[in-house]
Amino acid sequence: MKEFLKVIHYEEAVEKLITYRPFSEIESVNIADCCNRIAAQDVCSSENLPAFHRSTVDGYAVIAEDIYGCSETSPGFLQIIGEITMGQSAAIKLQKGQCCWIPTGGMLPEGANAVIMVENTDKLDDRTILAFHPVSLYENVMQSGEDIKIGQRAIKKGTVIRPADIGLLASLGIASMEVVKPYKVGIISTGDEIVEIEQKPKAGEIRDVNSHALYAAVKSCGALPFVYPLVRDQFDDLKQAVEGAIKENHILLISGGSSVGIMDATLEVLMSFPEAQMLFHGIAIKPGKPTLAVKIGEKLVIGLPGHPVSALTNFYILIRPLLIDGPIVNSLEGYLKLNIASQAGRDDFIPAVIEERDGQKMIRPLLGKAGLMSILSQSQGYIHIPYEQQGLKAGEKVKVIIY
CATH class of the missing domain: 2.170.190.11 (Molybdopterin biosynthesis moea protein, domain 3.)
Structure with missing residues (x-):
């Protein structure tokens, strides 16, 4: 069942994922247990903080x-x-x-x-x-209310709660809050060339980076990650793994096998389920063009590229907004240090680091060979170049989305 990619725009892909994501339940939790949980609603203050001058x-x-x-x-x-x-x-x-x-x-x-x-x-x-x-x-x-005023929003819906947020809630006398029940997210790495990280790869083999990187990324969003054993590029093996994983999770991430190739079975396996509904196969982005999404019953399955840099970048730009209930991001602006070439008609995501020069934030894009994991590790965030834009010039003011 091989077919060519039918790419859609990045914004459309994010919208589809959020529209078709599984229903998220809500529970009330003591604030001491809220760290890394997702706020289910805005939390507004019922008092001034501080209460007095x-x-x-x-x-x-x-x-x-x-x-x-x-x-x-x-x-x-x-x-x-x-x-x-x-x-x-x-x-x-x-x-x-x-x-x-x-x-x-x-x-x-x-x-x-x-x-x-x-x-x-x-x-x-x-x-x-x-x-x-x-x-x-x-x-x-x-002064009274200088920190937080009565009626002011203290915590925004979709925020991943941090220790500082818990401190703010405590100072406002809020002992519990409504949070989203964590999504269960299954992670399957596929590929005949993938081996466990403890093994020394033979010629042509590579270690399983994606299971570990995606596990950490999912956990950072307040969700519950579950890693499954490695799966070879065989229809029956992958079908069996997917059947088990979608029963146990709300969302399933499969890395590898999402591009159009002879050994790739992911799309064929997913569309073999009677209730499967294709959401998209291909996004006009770099990296990560062959990313796919399929709805199977009430569950969402996302096929990520096998390349670790592409898989993790796609997690940040596509799956994080899904898990945290919207595009909540930390960002900062600075001046670009180098020209960046970009092709119109696709959204580009460039890893970058933030530097200081004469009191100004300078953004340095990391422009090494595509796919170097060390570059992604060095970066602090990414620059988003929209599809209608052809590159950026040094000296331009740009925004960096922080990981």
């Missing part, structure tokens, strides 16, 4: 206007009327010419609108300080 330094809470213009040679005199205790509400109310001691994190008392650092003062006696430095309005103060 608080000092960011040890010093004295003051009325800023009282010490405008003061200096080493002309200090301001302020009356000490008390001190703020950590963890307690500030019962003090400042009047003109007054101040009170406040520790880092302490609640700013009523009437105060700034804090002068203790290093910029001198205690004349138990009731008076000299202020040697002016402060601006709310200097050394974190």
Whole structure:
């Protein structure tokens, strides 16, 4: 059942995968167990963070206007009327010419609108300080709601939860949240030339890179990866492996056997299932043109190129958006260091590293021979060149999608 590729655009491929992905269930989980899970909905704050104005330094809470213009040679005199205790509400109310001691994190008392650092003062006696430095309005103060305001979105739907996100949720008093039940993702590497990584390859053989790289990539998206034994390029062997894997997983990734070739059986095997529905076979991208996707019942099977660089790049650009419920990506902009040639009519994805020069972000594309795994390992992300564009010129501002 060999046929030539009928390529579609990259955006269409992503849309099809998201449209036909298996239904994702939702569960409520304690935030301590949310790391690497996917937020099922936006989480908005029901309170200001911080809840009160608080000092960011040890010093004295003051009325800023009282010490405008003061200096080493002309200090301001302020009356000490008390001190703020950590963890307690500030019962003090400042009047003109007054101040009170406040520790880092302490609640700013009523009437105060700034804090002068203790290093910029001198205690004349138990009731008076000299202020040697002016402060601006709310200097050394974190204002109520400066971190997060009531109603502001704290966590976006589709976010892969990190330890810092858990800290933010805890600070907002959120003990549990709705997360997507992890997709089970099966991984099958195929090819007569593939051997286990513990083996020393013979002439013409290569180690199984994809099972391990894809396992790590799937896990990084909060899903549950399952690696199956290597499968040879034989119809019956692959059919048996696929039958078992689609029963046990929501999504199945098969690397190898997706291009049009004599020994490639993936497409033939997938389309032999009675309920199989071809979504696409071929995408106008580089790398990864022969990628295919088939829906079998409620399960989604994606055939990735056997080449490790192509397989992993295609994971980032196609499967990660699928697993994290949308194209949530981290990116940054910088200036391109080198020209990049590109062919119009396809989307190109170029590995890149980010460098600093004179305080500016510089993006250096890694333009070695296609398919070098070491280049992908060195890279921090990729540059996306859309299909309607013919290359990029050095000095242009470009965006790098971070892995």
